[in-house]
Amino acid sequence: MSTITLGGNSIHTNGELPKKGDAATDFQLSKEDLSTATLADYKGKNVILNVFPSIDTPTCATSVRVFNQKASNLDNTVVLCVSRDLPFAQKRFCGAEGLSNVHCLSDFKDGKFGKDYGLEIVDGKLAGLHSRAVVVIDTDGKIAYSEQVPEIADEPNYEAALAAL
Structure with a gap:
């Protein structure tokens, strides 16, 4: 269990993030057309998982915009923005913002991704959503x-995440 804060008040997640060198856990997330994306779909690529509570909050939206801008310069790398928002909301946001260098994926069906990656918030006002986190997976499927x-x-440390590539 990790302790994080929301407005300075402690809340908790269901576990710990995977550590550098760990094998990345496979996932099944929903694309905007409701088809399924898995980690295997991105085999051989660097994968940046930009995880957040909701696309409709200012910091979450900023992280998607920043990674969209930075992803345009990355070779053999995909940025996956993951939340429990419905795929329709994710598609609306990216379409309205003209964002095409990131892929939004939803964990709305069962929250398994959040549970498996130790990101599910278990108490407080955001219980059931994902905490804000970044996980970088290298081309061999290991956590970098x-x-x-x-x-x-707060926003994630973009530069540290990108430096891991």
Whole structure:
């Protein structure tokens, strides 16, 4: 269990993020057309998992915009923005913002991704959603970097995540 804060108040996740060198856990997430994406779909690529509570909050939206901009310069790398938002909300946001260098994926069906990666918030106002985190998976499917953002309203350390590539 990790302790993070929301507005300075302690809340908890169901576990710990995977550590550098760990094998990345496979996942099944929903794409905007409701088809399924798995980690195997990105085999041989670097994968940046930008995880957050909801696309409709300012910090979450900023992280998607920033990674979209930074992803345009990355070779053999895909940025997956993961939340429990419905795929329709994710598609609406990216379409309205003109974001095409990131892929939004939803864990709305069962929250298994959040549980498996230790990101499910288990108490407080955001219980059931994912905490803000970044996980970088290398081309061999190993964790190259992980960050559990301590204060959910803060942005992740983009530069540290990108440096892990």
